[in-house]
Amino acid sequence: MRRVSIFGATGSIGQNTIDLIARAPQDYEVIALTGASNIAQLAMDAKNLRARVAITAHDHLLGDLRDALAGTDVEAAAGVTAITEAAARSADWTMSAIVGAAGLAPGLTTLQQGGTLALANKESLVCAGKLMLETAKAHEARLLPVDSEHSAVFQALVGEDMAAVERVIITASGGAFRDWPLEDLGKATLDEASSHPNWDMGQRITIDSASMFNKAMELIETREYFGVRPDQIEVLIHPESMIHAMVGFADGALMAHVGPPDMRHAIGYALHWPERRKLPVERLDLAKIAQLSFRAPCDTRWPALRLARDVMETGGLAGAVFNAAKETALDGFIGGRIGFTDMAEVVEEVLTIVTSTPGHIDATMTLDNVAKVDHVARQEAARVILNRAG
Numbered sequence: 298m299r300r301v302s303i304f305g306a307t308g309s310i311g312q313n314t315i316d317l318i319a320r321a322p323q324d325y326e327v328i329a330l331t332g333a334s335n336i337a338q339l340a341m342d343a344k345n346l347r348a349r350v351a352i353t354a355h356d357h358l359l360g361d362l363r364d365a366l367a368g369t370d371v372e373a374a375a376g377v378t379a380i381t382e383a384a385a386r387s388a389d390w391t392m393s394a395i396v397g398a399a400g401l402a403p404g405l406t407t408l409q410q411g412g413t414l415a416l417a418n419k420e421s422l423v424c425a426g427k428l429m430l431e432t433a434k435a436h437e438a439r440l441l442p443v444d445s446e447h448s449a450v451f452q453a454l455v456g457e458d459m460a461a462v463e464r465v466i467i468t469a470s471g472g473a474f475r476d477w478p479l480e481d482l483g484k485a486t487l488d489e490a491s492s493h494p495n496w497d498m499g500q501r502i503t504i505d506s507a508s509m510f511n512k513a514m515e516l517i518e519t520r521e522y523f524g525v526r527p528d529q530i531e532v533l534i535h536p537e538s539m540i541h542a543m544v545g546f547a548d549g550a551l552m553a554h555v556g557p558p559d560m561r562h563a564i565g566y567a568l569h570w571p572e573r574r575k576l577p578v579e580r581l582d583l584a585k586i587a588q589l590s591f592r593a594p595c596d597t598r599w600p601a602l603r604l605a606r607d608v609m610e611t612g613g614l615a616g617a618v619f620n621a622a623k624e625t626a627l628d629g630f631i632g633g634r635i636g637f638t639d640m641a642e643v644v645e646e647v648l649t650i651v652t653s654t655p656g657h658i659d660a661t662m663t664l665d666n667v668a669k670v671d672h673v674a675r676q677e678a679a680r681v682i683l684n685r686a687g
């Protein structure tokens with residue numbers, strides 16, 4: 298039996314992971330499941346999977362969680378520290394699917410135990426890629442990509458020599474506003490930004506797909522994960538979301554990964570790696586699909602892509618600033634304090650301010666320094682947002 302833990306179990310990735318595990322309960326011993334406000338879901342999954350511990354991120358919900366788990370053997374816990382402590386309980390395979398920078402500390406703690414970390418939380422690599430990879434190496438832990446594009450690249454690289462890799466192409470559906478007239482983007486509403494043409498995901502990543510901040514983070518994630526130079530990474534708009542990524546080699550060959558837009562594929566690949574096992578995903582009928590289309594991304598429509606390239610060039614802790622400013626700007630948009638196109642402007646302004654202030658982004662990459670610069674960037678972003686509103 299493999300011991301597994303799922304961080305962010307109640308979210309979109311977490312629920313897809315549980316779907317796969319619940320199909321073969323005899324193969325898994327579930328150690329920890331974590332969530333935030335959806336106590337009913339967390340408690341139900343913890344009971345069904347006979348988890349040892351269920352943890353909510355919110356201290357004030359501990360009573361509710363205890364009540365929901367009354368009469369079972371599942372331990373209840375709450376708070377940020379309890380989540381990180383759960384990551385120190387030994388597991389063979391851990392899913393990192395908390396959304397945002399909150400996923401970094403539990404992910405690092407998991408790597409320190411030397412097991413396998415299946416990483417959906419791309420923010421960890423954007424904020425502290427070097428630290429994540431060094432920690433994995435120091436503790437002989439394994440990091441496996443779960444983001445569909447990065448899983449696709451990882452699969453295209455099996456048996457290949459990195460020295461022969463010329464370029465990596467990650468695809469993007471283009472999100473909700475791919476075909477909107479540019480002048481309408483400023484008026485896009487929360488509802489309009491929260492529906493994705495192809496993927497069913499959490500609200501934050503769905504909005505990030507419309508603004509292309511998701512792809513911007515994935516550019517950085519590609520650089521960190523595969524060690525390729527920024528100029529070797531391309532973004533390609535591919536509205537059908539069937540090809541997730543391509544790797545181009547020295548001989549001109551492109552290896553493309555094709556599959557349905559279903560995250561259970563990338564999750565299942567990381568769960569069973571290095572084996573391939575049967576997965577309950579749709580089998581594509583390409584004759585029926587008939588056509589796949591591609592186009593170049595437009596920097597005017599999606600300034601986030603340019604910002605990600607600036608961040609890669611700046612280096613240091615610029616990724617942590619970028620992510621924190623983006624998370625705050627996204628909160629501002631969700632809360633109705635700023636408009637859709639303001640998000641990229643806020644992030645750009647914060648990047649300029651924080652990267653030009655000495656001592657922030659050139660600090661050593663430790664969890665503490667990442668947390669400090671994250672805090673500074675969130676404060677700056679809140680100030681920039683307030684100024685705009687005023």
Ligand code: NAD
Nearest residue numbers: 305306307308309310332333354395396399417418498499
């Ligand atoms: P989601 O919003 O559906 O779920 C987020 C999970 O994190 C929930 O379990 C929630 O309870 C928990 N959470 C939220 N805030 C928390 C906090 N402060 N502390 C602890 N836990 C907290 O998100 P999702 O779509 O499942 O995405 C999860 C991660 O996976 C993100 O990093 C996202 O970018 C990445 N990802 C998602 C998809 C997808 O298809 N949904 C694809 C690729 C990558």
Ligand code: MG
Nearest residue numbers: 444445446515
């Ligand atoms: Mg992705």
